[in-house]
Amino acid sequence: MQAAQVKFDTAGFLRQQPLFAGLKDSTLKNFSEYAVLRAEKKGTQLFSADAPNEQFFVVVSGWVKLFRETLDGEEAIIDILTAGQSFGEIGLSGSEPMPYGAAVVDDAQLVVLPRFMLAEEVMRNSVFGLAALQALTRQRIQRDLEIEHRTVQSAPQRIGCFLLKFCTGHAEEDAHTLHLPYDKAAIAYKLGMKPETFSRALQNLKADLGITVKGNAVTIPSVKALVDFTCSACSSSFPCKV
Amino acid sequence: MQAAQVKFDTAGFLRQQPLFAGLKDSTLKNFSEYAVLRAEKKGTQLFSADAPNEQFFVVVSGWVKLFRETLDGEEAIIDILTAGQSFGEIGLSGSEPMPYGAAVVDDAQLVVLPRFMLAEEVMRNSVFGLAALQALTRQRIQRDLEIEHRTVQSAPQRIGCFLLKFCTGHAEEDAHTLHLPYDKAAIAYKLGMKPETFSRALQNLKADLGITVKGNAVTIPSVKALVDFTCSACSSSFPCKV
């Protein structure tokens, strides 16, 4: 007989996230009673820009993009998030519109919490307030870095920087194989370039650094060589913690 | 006989800033006892990137740029702040390095507070914690918008957007004259372009929209026309509150 599907341990999951790590058991239990676990397929739109600010999301698995689009239909991808990252605006009131839309770029599971519960917890518990402040600060610094990258790095360098995020903890001298986590087109937009440019820039990395690409598998013969190529045009140095 | 110079009312000034508006008199008084009023000339560097995170700044007057620079000497201006805006990192511990440098781009007065006092107040007073969260959220959304602009707007459009920030509260149909608040080169870098490009893009605006430029005075014959030209390539619409 088939075992019943194991229920997802929301409280346990949240406790592992820096934002929630300092909360009391009773609070986490309360949160998880109001939490919903959503599983969504690639392509699903979670909400659009200007939606009411009612929910806070924590990614359990998969990938989600945050984006803005202009009147004439251009899309700018602000960020692409994965397991352990979260989005939603505790610092905006419930009546202010969301400043971005969100959509799933690779099948994802998400914990969804009511925004007001987190806002109330900020008022009640200054430890949580400080944790939220820290999380948001890192987010903003991440954006600062993004602005710098788009100003001073070439397309191949931005790709190099992207690839290096998947090489942390790896010996610099060695070769390393990694898998691109979602569509190349989505990576391209996230890096602020067109898919065609992404494709061609990847060719440059092949030619100059001996990188090989097969489907979504990328092999980097020398992480050090890639660091040299990429990080000279950046203010932080590898491994680039944010 | 010459009157003694009036002492700057730090507590009164802080009370007018959204971040500090909710504080008790006694707290503000305490803050202002530890506050220093600094007056700095254009060109002064306040601190460099990676400096220890010990101070929090509120701009009283003038203009201050926040910037990052890469190994090979390129500079990316993250933001340029004026009266009522603040910078410093309450959400980073005192031992973490500042993620950007700061320099004065037009003679400025600044209130400088010890970072630890604000961090302590966050722990003590959740109203202040929430205010900090709100301020930081707006900062991050500002950065999101900046990323969008650099992705989807042309150089003349970015300049248009910059100029429009000085036209808020003004009848859209009318002409309007404003003064550029600091070096054109600094504006250029803040908008993510080179000074030469800034100069030429301004010529385009002259030709296409009848804008005139004399020194740092810019006259916009029709704010509406500029809005039409600029904001079609943006997700927010004029007046572009952040």
Place this chain on the structure above:
DNA sequence: CGAGGCCTTGACCCAGCTCAAATAAGGTGG
């Protein structure tokens, strides 16, 4: 009047974009 700092202009170049078409890579029904 001269020096230096800002800003503009000219000439040229090139990274990245556009448009269009050719290939891969999955996914589905038969």
Place this chain on the structure above:
DNA sequence: CCACCTTATTTGAGCTGGGTCAAGGCCTCG
């Protein structure tokens, strides 16, 4: 397992916005 369809990715050809480098202008201040 194959033919077919759909979606992703690559490639080609040509264009152009913005960058680079270098030379003037212009304004301010000593």
